[in-house]
Amino acid sequence: MTxxxxxxxxxxxxxxxxxxxxxRNPLAGFREAFVVADPDEIYLxxxxxxxxxVRAREVVRAAVDEAWGERLxxxxxxxxxxxxxxxxxxxxxxxxxxxxxxxVADQTSVNLYKLATAALEDRAPRTRIVSDxxxxxxxxYVLEGVARRFGGxxxxxxxxxxxxxxxxxxxxxxxxxxxxLLSLSEVAFASGYRYDAARLTEAAHAAGALVLWDLSxxxxxxxxxxxxxxxxxxxxxxxxxxxxxxxxxAFAYVRRDLQDRLTQPIHGWFGQADPFDFxxxxxxxxxxxxxxxxxxxxLSLLAMEPGVELLRDAGIGTVRDVSVALxxxxxxxxDARLAPHGVEVVSPRDPERRGSxxxxxxxxxxxxxKAMIDAGVIPDYREGSGIRLGVAPLYVGFEDLWRAVERTxxxxxxxxxxxxxxxxxxxx
Ligand SMILES: *Cc1c(COP(=O)(O)O)cnc(C)c1O
Numbered sequence: 333m334t335x336x337x338x339x340x341x342x343x344x345x346x347x348x349x350x351x352x353x354x355x356r357n358p359l360a361g362f363r364e365a366f367v368v369a370d371p372d373e374i375y376l377x378x379x380x381x382x383x384x385x386v387r388a389r390e391v392v393r394a395a396v397d398e399a400w401g402e403r404l405x406x407x408x409x410x411x412x413x414x415x416x417x418x419x420x421x422x423x424x425x426x427x428x429x430x431x432x433x434x435x436v437a438d439q440t441s442v443n444l445y446k447l448a449t450a451a452l453e454d455r456a457p458r459t460r461i462v463s464d465x466x467x468x469x470x471x472x473y474v475l476e477g478v479a480r481r482f483g484g485x486x487x488x489x490x491x492x493x494x495x496x497x498x499x500x501x502x503x504x505x506x507x508x509x510x511x512x513l514l515s516l517s518e519v520a521f522a523s524g525y526r527y528d529a530a531r532l533t534e535a536a537h538a539a540g541a542l543v544l545w546d547l548s549x550x551x552x553x554x555x556x557x558x559x560x561x562x563x564x565x566x567x568x569x570x571x572x573x574x575x576x577x578x579x580x581x582a583f584a585y586v587r588r589d590l591q592d593r594l595t596q597p598i599h600g601w602f603g604q605a606d607p608f609d610f611x612x613x614x615x616x617x618x619x620x621x622x623x624x625x626x627x628x629x630x631l632s633l634l635a636m637e638p639g640v641e642l643l644r645d646a647g648i649g650t651v652r653d654v655s656v657a658l659x660x661x662x663x664x665x666x667d668a669r670l671a672p673h674g675v676e677v678v679s680p681r682d683p684e685r686r687g688s689x690x691x692x693x694x695x696x697x698x699x700x701x702k703a704m705i706d707a708g709v710i711p712d713y714r715e716g717s718g719i720r721l722g723v724a725p726l727y728v729g730f731e732d733l734w735r736a737v738e739r740t741x742x743x744x745x746x747x748x749x750x751x752x753x754x755x756x757x758x759x760x
Contacts, residue, residue, distance in 0.1 A: 336653055336656075336657055337356050338353055338356060338357060338653070338654065338657035338658075339656075339657050339660060339661075340353075343661070343664055345664060345665055345668055345669075345734075347731070347734055349730075350729075350730040350731040350733070350734040351730075351731055353657075353661070353729075353730040354729045354730050354731050357654060357729060357730070358650055358654065359646055359650060359651065359654050359725050359726060360729060362642060362645075362646055362726040362727065363726070363727045363729070364386075365385055365386055365387065365642055365726070366383040366384060366385055366386065366575070366726070366727045367383065367384040367385075367386055367389065368383070368727070370708075372708055373708045373709075373710065374708060374709045374710065374728075374732045374735055374736045374739075375710050375724075375727070375728070376709060376710060376711045376721045376722050376723070376728065376732075376733075376736060377710055377711065377712050377720075377722050378689045378691075378711060378712045378714075378720025378721060378722035379549070379553075379572045379573055379688070379689060379720075379722030379724055380571075380572060380712055380722075381571055381572070381578060382552075382571065382572055382573060382574065382575030382576070382639065382724055383575055383724070383727055384575070384577070385575055385638040385639050385642055387638035387641070387642075388575075388576075388577060388635045388636070388637075388638040388639065391634050391635060391637065391638055392631060392634065392635050395630070395631055395634050395635075396631065399411070399412070400631075412630050415436075415628070415630070415633055415634065416435055416436045416437055416581075416624060416628050416633060417435050417436075417620060417621065419436050419633065419636065419637050419640060420434040420435040420436045420583055420620065421434065422637065422640050422641065422644065423436065423551075423570075423574070423583055423640050424585075425644065425648075426551055426552060426556065426574075426640070426643055426644070426648055427547060427551055427556040427557075427558050427566065427568070427583075427585060428555070428556055428557035428558045428559050428560055428561075429558045429559060429566075429585050430559070430588060432588065432619055432620065433558075433585055433586065433587060433588055433591075433620065434583055434584070434585050434620065435583065435584055435620040435621065435623055435624055436570070436581050436582070436583045436628070436633060436636070437581055437582070437583070437584060437602075437623065437624040437625065437628060438581060438582060438584075438624075438625060439569075439581070439582050440470075440546065440548055440567050440568060440569040440582040441470050441471075441474055442582075442625075443567040443582050443583070443584040443623075444471055444474045444475070444515070444544070444546065444567050445474050445477070445478060445597070446584070446596040446597060446598060446623060446625075447544055447565045447567060447584060447586065447594075447596070447623070448461065448474065448475055448478040448513060448515060448544060449478050449481070449596065449597040450565075450586075450594040450595060450596045450597070450623075451512060451513045451542040451544060451564070451565060451594070452478060452479070452481075452482045452484070452512045452513060453594075453595065454512075454542065454590075454593065454594055455512035455513065455540075455541065455542060456482075456512075458484075458509075458510055458511060458512035458540070458541070459479065459482045459483055459484025459485070459510070459512060460479065460484050460485060460486075460487060460510045460511045460512060461475050461476075461478065461479045461484065461485075461486045461487070461511070461512060461513045461514075461515060462486075462487050462489065462503065462506045462507060462511050462513070462514045462515075462541075463475055463486060463487070463488055463489070463514075463515050463516060464488060464489040464490070464491060464498055464499070464502075464503055464516060465488055465489065465490050465491045466491050466498050466516075466517070466520035466522065466523065466525055467488075467515075467516060467517050467520070467546070468517055468521045468546065468548070471515065471517060471546055472486065472488060475513075475515055482512075484512070487506055489502050489503050489506050490502065495523070495678075495717075496523040496525060496678050496679065496680060497523070497525050497680060497685070498516075498520070498525055498527060500527065500528060500531070500532065503516075503532060503535075504532070504535045507535055507536055507538075507539035507541060508539060509539065509540060511536070511539055511540075511541040512541055512542065513541055513542050513543070513544060514532065514535075514536040514541050514542075514543045514544070515543070515544040515545075515546070516532065516545065516546070517545075517546040517547075517548060517549065517550075518545050518546065518547050518549075518550040518554075518556065519547075519548075519549035519550040519553070519554060519687030519688075520549070520687075521548070521549055521714070522691060522714050522716070522717035522720075523678060523679050523680065523691055523717065524549070524679040524680065524686050524687045524688070524689045524690065524691055524720075525679070525680055525685060525686070525687075526550070526554065526680070526684070526685050526686055526687050529545060529556075529557075529561045529563070530557075530560065530561045530562070533561045533562050533563050533564075534562065537562065542564040542565060543563055543564050543565065544564065544565040544566065544567070545558070545561075545563055545565070545566040545567075546566070546567055546568060547566055547567070547568035548567075548568050548569040548572060549572060549573075549687050549688075549689070550568070550687060551568045551569075551570070551572075551573060551574055551583075552572065552573030552574040552575070552639075552643050552648075552651070553572075553573040553651065553652070553655055553687060553688035553724070553725070554648075554652055554655070554687055554688065555648050555649060555652050556648075558585055558587075563585070563587065564586070564587050564590055565584075565585065565586055565587070565590075566584070566585035567582060567583065567584050567585070568582060568583055569582050570582060570583060570636045570639065570640075571636075573643075573688065573724055574636065574639045574640060574643065575636075575638075575639035575642070575724075575726070576632075576635065576636030576639045576640075577632060577635045577636060577639075579629070579632055580632050580633075580635065580636040581628060581629060581632055581633050581636065584620070584623050586620060586623060591618070591619055591620060591622070592618055592619075595616055595622065596616075596622065596623050598625045599614040599616075600624070600625035600626045601626065602621070602624040602625055602626050602627065602628075603616060603617055603621060603622045603623065603624050603625060604616070604617060605617045605618070642726060643726070646725075646726060651725045651726070654725040655688040655723060655725045656683045658688075658723045658725060658728060658729075658730065658733060659679075659683065659686060659688060659689075659690050659723050660683060661730055661733060662690050662721060662723060662733045662737070663677050663679075663681070663690055665733060665734065665737040666690070666692055666737065669737050669738075669741045670692070670737060670740060670741055670744065673694075673741065673744035673745065674694055674695060674744075675692050675693070675694045675740075675744070676692065676693045676694070677690060677691075677692055678691045678692065678693045678717065678718055679691045688722065688723050688724070688725070689720050689721060689722040689723060690720075690721045690723065691714070691717055691718050691719065691720050691721070692718055692719050692721065693717070693718035693719075694718065694719070696749055696750070696754075697713060697718045697719050698713055698754055698756065698760075699749040699750065699752040699753075699754055700719065700740075700743075700744070700749045701713040701719050701760070702749070702752045703743050703748045703749035703751075703752055704719070704736075704739070704740055704743070706748075707739045707740070707742075707743050707748070708739065709735075709736045709739050709740060712760060713760040714760070715756075715760070721736070
């Protein structure tokens with residue numbers, strides 16, 4: 333295997349090396365496609381909200397001023413109608429799906445509810461759902477609610493003893509002939525653990541269950557291959573590494589051969605075979621349209637398209653190569669410079685098993701987060717896990733990581749974080 337030019341075999345970890353790596357970074361030019369209000373601020377949110385693409389601002393302005401302001405209702409016929417499936421089709425290659433297998437709609441939690449319900453209906457009389465303790469709590473709440481509706485239950489398989497890795501053997505062992513659905517987040521939100529999705533999908537199928545992947549922390553950062561995995565269903569969020577904007581609508585994937593077999597629980601007119609017939613009885617539309625419900629949030633929908641296009645331009649393979657080089661570099665920096673101050677990497681060390689964020693732990697992690705923000709380094713804090721440092725390869729470079737660690741080391745050495753209050757704010 334040839335070593336990437338972005339991964340020096342003998343890293344020096346100095347500023348000059350960081351700059352040399354940025355000079356070789358094939359994605360370095362993409363930073364200009366984003367609004368960077370304060371060039372001195374290093375944005376490492378982990379990643380709950382990606383940066384604003386310059387193009388998204390233009391798209392929203394045009395949508396407000398021209399389409400909404402001037403064209404009004406005519407705009408539905410001039411691009412609004414069908415935008416959800418068109419943009420879904422543009423997003424599809426980022427997750428290894430066909431254009432007709434993805435639609436943009438609703439929120440991730442809502443799509444999870446729709447597809448999990450469709451899966452349980454399909455797998456009757458099976459009623460059990462399997463997930464694990466690394467999954468995002470909202471997913472577990474939704475799955476528990478769905479299982480209960482069917483008189484079944486959600487089994488939450490414990491994580492490995494380190495709380496960082498999943499226990500994939502235990503997940504496979506939980507798949508028996510009562511299981512209707514296996515649902516996991518392909519990249520875990522806290523530790524960044526990345527599952528062996530192909531193997532787990534195969535195991536679920538061998539047990540007669542369907543699989544639903546939540547791709548929220550994977551899409552736009554790691555190569556997702558839904559077709560290659562043989563996945564049945566997937567959902568994901570577009571405001572993280574897709575840079576779709578706050579509250580951007582989510583997406584849903586249903587494998588082509590399942591689309592007309594499955595029905596979803598919310599019978600809305602957008603999912604109806606002929607919505608402008610205004611008939612009194614519901615008949616589901618063919619294809620992905622049946623998994624939509626009602627009028628999409630048009631401004632948010634249009635705003636997310638530029639983020640999708642930027643990822644397509646960059647190529648997800650390149651994004652992944654750069655992401656791995658950046659997270660490896662960040663881990664080397666943390667080990668060398670922050671570990672002496674009590675900081676510990678709590679993400680998987682094997683890049684194959686890691687997404688695009690690195691989580692670090694410290695006994696005073698909450699106060700450290702606040703001190704980092706005041707020092708111009710923006711991470712996010714997750715209770716019980718630590719500090720997430722998100723590495724969005726389209727706009728985070730090696731020098732950013734070097735500076736972030738330099739600033740964090742300096743504030744730890746001075747004990748700046750000790751001056752902060754430990755009381756939690758609403759949004760962390
Ligand atoms: C971000 C995220 C969500 C977000 O759900 P919303 O319905 O958009 O609030 C859901 N699941 C996972 C795994 C996430 O990371």
